[in-house]
Amino acid sequence: MKSLDTLNERYPTAARILTGPVTTVARYLLAILFIFSGVAKAINPFGLSIKVGEYFAAFGLGFLDTLSAPVAILLPAVEMLIGFMLLCGISRRLAAWLVFLAMSFFTLLTLWLAVANPVNDCGCFGDLVHLSNWGTFFKNLIFWPLAALLWWNRNRQRAFNPSVGQTVATYVITVAVSLGIPLACYNTLPPVDPTPFKIGVNIPHAMTVHQNETQTTLIYKDKQDGSLREFSLEDTTWYDSSRWEYVDTRTVGQSTAPDIQSVPMFEGSIDRSDEILGRKGYTLLYVVNTYDPRYLPAMGELAAYIHHHSGRVVALSASELPTHELTEIGIEPLSGDYTVLHTMIQHHTGGALLLHDGTIIGKWSMNRLPQWNDEAHDPLNNVLTENRLAQEKLLGWLFLLVVVVVAVASLRPNRIQ
Numbered sequence: 577m578k579s580l581d582t583l584n585e586r587y588p589t590a591a592r593i594l595t596g597p598v599t600t601v602a603r604y605l606l607a608i609l610f611i612f613s614g615v616a617k618a619i620n621p622f623g624l625s626i627k628v629g630e631y632f633a634a635f636g637l638g639f640l641d642t643l644s645a646p647v648a649i650l651l652p653a654v655e656m657l658i659g660f661m662l663l664c665g666i667s668r669r670l671a672a673w674l675v676f677l678a679m680s681f682f683t684l685l686t687l688w689l690a691v692a693n694p695v696n697d698c699g700c701f702g703d704l705v706h707l708s709n710w711g712t713f714f715k716n717l718i719f720w721p722l723a724a725l726l727w728w729n730r731n732r733q734r735a736f737n738p739s740v741g742q743t744v745a746t747y748v749i750t751v752a753v754s755l756g757i758p759l760a761c762y763n764t765l766p767p768v769d770p771t772p773f774k775i776g777v778n779i780p781h782a783m784t785v786h787q788n789e790t791q792t793t794l795i796y797k798d799k800q801d802g803s804l805r806e807f808s809l810e811d812t813t814w815y816d817s818s819r820w821e822y823v824d825t826r827t828v829g830q831s832t833a834p835d836i837q838s839v840p841m842f843e844g845s846i847d848r849s850d851e852i853l854g855r856k857g858y859t860l861l862y863v864v865n866t867y868d869p870r871y872l873p874a875m876g877e878l879a880a881y882i883h884h885h886s887g888r889v890v891a892l893s894a895s896e897l898p899t900h901e902l903t904e905i906g907i908e909p910l911s912g913d914y915t916v917l918h919t920m921i922q923h924h925t926g927g928a929l930l931l932h933d934g935t936i937i938g939k940w941s942m943n944r945l946p947q948w949n950d951e952a953h954d955p956l957n958n959v960l961t962e963n964r965l966a967q968e969k970l971l972g973w974l975f976l977l978v979v980v981v982v983a984v985a986s987l988r989p990n991r992i993q
Contacts, residue, residue: 599729602722603662606675609719610659616702617652618758620766622922624648627699634694645924649762653754660750662726665736666743672723672730679716679723686713703770753980765941766922772835773920778935779853782835796820839920841892842911848890858887858955859931862907863921864942867897871925874945876905878928881948885955892917893926930955938962 617624625648632640658678661671682700689698690709698712707715726733737743761767769775772782794807799819841849852859860882862875879889883906891902892912902909921927923941930938938959940946948958 599725599733602725603665606679606719606722606726607659607662610655610662610675610678612659613701614652614655614657614659614754615757616704617648617699618656618702619704619761619768620702620770620922621645621648621652621758621762622918622924623703623766623770624652624699625924626918627695627697630695645762649755649758652758656754656757657750660746660754664738664746664750666738666746668733668737669730672726672733676723676727679720683713683716683720686716689713703766704768749980762924763941764923764944765927765939769939771919771922773929773936773939775936775939777835778933779836779839779931780934783838783853784834792825794822795824797823838913839916840911840913841890843908848910852888852890853931853934855888856933858882858885859934860887860889861920861929861931862889862891862942863912863917863926863928864891864893864895864897865918865921865926866924867893867895868925868942869898869901871942871945872901872905874947875907875928875942877947877949878945879906881951882930882955884951887955930959932956 625644628644628647628651629641632638632644655678658671658674661667662675686698686700686709689695690713693709695709697706698709700707700712700715738746773779792808795804796807797804797820799821804823805820839849839853840847841852852861860879875891882889888908889906890908890910891897892910894912894914894917897909899909917926920929921939921941925942927939927941928945929936932955937956938946946958946962948955
């Protein structure tokens with residue numbers, strides 16, 4: 577590029593720094609941004625599909641709503657792949673073009689979001705990190721010059737591409753990882769629960785307003801010498817209005833809004849939520865986001881097990897449910913709120929929450945319902961066993977991830993410019 581050649585001629589030291597270490601730092605920072613952004617979206621494709629649907633509606637493209645789920649899988653996969661390309665230093669010219677075009681597009685998009693405010697949260701980092709629309713725009717404004725620098729220096733970076741064999745091997749691994757994470761998470765609940773309906777939350781307690789300890793101080797002016805004095809509410813000295821003149825009140829502390837506003841559970845016009853959430857013992861809540869009769873046998877088996885342990889089983893849905901089929905297998909069908917139910921279970925078909933005395937002790941997607949056949953073990957014992965096995969499985973996946981990262985790192989070229 578002529579501008580780069582001119583810089584080399586006139587300011588060789590500055591050109592060497594700008595096209596060397598500064599470009600390398602920019603590449604790694606953008607790699608971290610894209611990988612983190614992609615992973616944050618990929619672990620909750622259902623929540624991302626809802627956000628994509630909001631974008632389609634904001635742009636008047638509601639007829640594309642059926643594409644929300646595919647976009648929710650492909651978008652984080654592409655973001656992660658661009659991040660891996662930058663991190664591993666493969667196809668550097670192509671990576672520079674992709675990151676520059678992506679950052680330019682998202683910077684303009686977030687500017688429009690900040691001005692028009694059609695959605696409250698852009699969803700750039702899924703549900704893990706929430707930024708205001710203006711905050712997201714300024715974040716992109718900071719990273720865009722890095723992408724522009726990488727694009728400006730793209731031709732020189734081609735010299736540092738690894739061999740064809742290393743590039744192909746790296747693509748095989750990174751494409752598999754980039755697509756594998758969102759595809760795996762699409763069929764289960766998010767591995768990191770971003771909702772207020774986490775395991776361990778007591779729903780009735782989360783629905784109450786929590787009053788923090790507050791302290792009120794009254795400020796009066798002494799009419800004799802003009803000085804200010806502070807009084808507590810218990811100090812009645814300020815009653816003497818001939819001496820003290822009111823100035824201000826200062827309150828330290830405040831009340832905290834409930835984490836969960838409400839969980840409607842209507843049987844006709846009667847809300848059963850207090851009755852169900854406040855009961856002692858086991859309560860199984862099926863959240864049906866999209867009814868699928870294939871899951872009825874598994875739902876019935878788990879319902880029978882919960883009933884054996886004196887539990888209550890309820891199915892909540894914002895749409896019509898087959899009342900006869902559900903009541904036959906011991907499940908009470910009730911109506912719920914669409915938004916609340918999609919928050920409770922972030923899965924396209926739905927799932928189940930197991931409560932004990934109002935506290936969530938278990939949570940599953942509909943296609944991962946537990947199969948507990950041994951009635952000698954109560955639900956709590958089964959949940960504890962499941963959690964232990966889940967932790968062991970998580971350690972196994974983390975070990976595999978470390979192996980993949982080491983494999984990718986070993987394919988990187990020795991030169992890191």
